[in-house]
Amino acid sequence: MDKMFANVFRSPGKFGIEEVDRPHPGVGEAVIRVTMTTICGTDLHIVRGEYPVKPGLVIGHEPVGVIEEIGPGLSGYQVGDRVLIGAITPCGQCRACLSGHLSQCGHTAGYEAIGGWRFGNTINGAQAQYLRVPYAQANLARIPDELTDEQVVLLADIASTGISGAESGEIKIGDSVVVFALGPIGLCATVGARLEGASLIIGIDSDENRLAMASRLGADVVLDYRYLDVIAEVKRLTGGGADVAIEALGTQQTFENCLRCLRPGGILSSLGVYSGKLQLPYDALAAGIGDYRIVTTLCPGGKERMRRLMEMVKHGRIDLTPLLTHVFPLGRIQEAYNVFGERLDGVIKVAIKP
Numbered sequence: 001m002d003k004m005f006a007n008v009f010r011s012p013g014k015f016g017i018e019e020v021d022r023p024h025p026g027v028g029e030a031v032i033r034v035t036m037t038t039i040c041g042t043d044l045h046i047v048r049g050e051y052p053v054k055p056g057l058v059i060g061h062e063p064v065g066v067i068e069e070i071g072p073g074l075s076g077y078q079v080g081d082r083v084l085i086g087a088i089t090p091c092g093q094c095r096a097c098l099s100g101h102l103s104q105c106g107h108t109a110g111y112e113a114i115g116g117w118r119f120g121n122t123i124n125g126a127q128a129q130y131l132r133v134p135y136a137q138a139n140l141a142r143i144p145d146e147l148t149d150e151q152v153v154l155l156a157d158i159a160s161t162g163i164s165g166a167e168s169g170e171i172k173i174g175d176s177v178v179v180f181a182l183g184p185i186g187l188c189a190t191v192g193a194r195l196e197g198a199s200l201i202i203g204i205d206s207d208e209n210r211l212a213m214a215s216r217l218g219a220d221v222v223l224d225y226r227y228l229d230v231i232a233e234v235k236r237l238t239g240g241g242a243d244v245a246i247e248a249l250g251t252q253q254t255f256e257n258c259l260r261c262l263r264p265g266g267i268l269s270s271l272g273v274y275s276g277k278l279q280l281p282y283d284a285l286a287a288g289i290g291d292y293r294i295v296t297t298l299c300p301g302g303k304e305r306m307r308r309l310m311e312m313v314k315h316g317r318i319d320l321t322p323l324l325t326h327v328f329p330l331g332r333i334q335e336a337y338n339v340f341g342e343r344l345d346g347v348i349k350v351a352i353k354p
């Protein structure tokens with residue numbers, strides 16, 4: 001069996017580069033040679049043991065690469081094509097997919113919660129030299145020649161997710177929007193809010209670097225929650241409460257703050273991954289009769305989503321390259337995890353080059 005190098009999860013706190021079998025495609029599959037990938041906040045949850053995956057799994061779910069091998073039954077692609085693949089790889093054929101809920105893909109049957117997230121979760125992922133892509137016909141998005149790997153790598157997950165927070169929040173032209181937490185996801189939600197036509201975007205975090213980046217990407221006001229009552233300030237700035245609040249951290253506190261910042265009838269669009277119990281205080285919800293709407297979204301995937309996002313880059317509507325602050329070769333991925341995980345050196349996202 002031919003071999004490759006990949007980042008393998010062994011147990012909480014134990015992971016690193018190993019030599020493993022190189023994948024080959026089955027029916028409807030393709031194998032790509034990965035040319036760039038990155039590390040997601042969710043990978044941090046995995047290596048810390050906060051999100052369980054099976055030992056021996058190659059992790060990572062944000063692949064850019066070149067088609068190396070094409071399995072039987074795949075048409076319209078050639079070896080050598082440059083492709084971007086979403087973090088979420090829907091089958092495109094199940095009830096969920098055909099009803100438009102691609103991220104909750106039911107694996108050829110009905111629905112399965114989070115079922116569309118396969119890479120680095122239920123099958124081997126992208127922090128590797130080669131990656132086997134399931135349901136390749138629905139998931140390989142050809143990269144326009146004029147776009148570099150750096151310009152598209154963040155579209156696979158954080159941009160698709162962050163922007164979906166604004167879409168699911170149904171932001172209308174003129175809406176006021178508050179974004180709680182300005183990690184990569186919240187920063188992309190800020191970009192999304194601007195694209196959707198928000199008149200006022202308020203970003204909240206404590207990290208100066210990220211507050212500055214939010215301003216650069218479209219936030220009109222940034223607030224450091226350590227130094228002021230952000231709920232009162234959002235209410236003051238919006239004349240009584242924001243139309244839409246986007247949660248981009250996954251804690252009780254930020255979720256609750258989002259609710260308390262909303263005007264009655266406002267929409268809370270939640271992107272964070274929560275653990276434990278999430279509670280809805282009755283007073284923040286106007287006793288349950290304040291006409292609030294709460295929506296949650298898992299990163300949209302599939303090749304059409306990737307094509308649309310790449311068109312946005314190609315035509316200059318979005319540019320996420322300022323978020324790629326560091327580059328590491330695959331062989332130094334543990335160092336990259338440390339820099340990213342400990343938020344050293346002003347890091348926002350790291351590019352990994354196999």
Ligand SMILES: NC(=O)c1ccc[n+]([C@@H]2O[C@H](COP(=O)([O-])OP(=O)(O)OC[C@H]3O[C@@H](n4cnc5c(N)ncnc54)[C@H](O)[C@@H]3O)[C@@H](O)[C@H]2O)c1
Pocket residue numbers: 040041042157158161180181182183184185186204205206207210225248249250253254270271272273274297298299
């Ligand atoms: N819905 C999805 O499909 C999806 C996809 C990817 C990641 N996620 C989740 O999104 C969340 C954010 O991911 P990320 O990579 O941007 O996170 P991150 O850890 O890089 O950033 C979190 C930010 O939150 C800030 N913060 C901490 N406490 C805060 C508070 N009380 N108020 C405001 N800001 C605060 C930090 O300073 C930091 O900048 C995570 O839960 C992640 O698992 C969801």
Ligand SMILES: [Zn+2]
Pocket residue numbers: 040041042043061087157158
């Ligand atoms: Zn992710």
Ligand SMILES: [Zn+2]
Pocket residue numbers: 090091092093094095096097098104105106107108
């Ligand atoms: Zn499906």
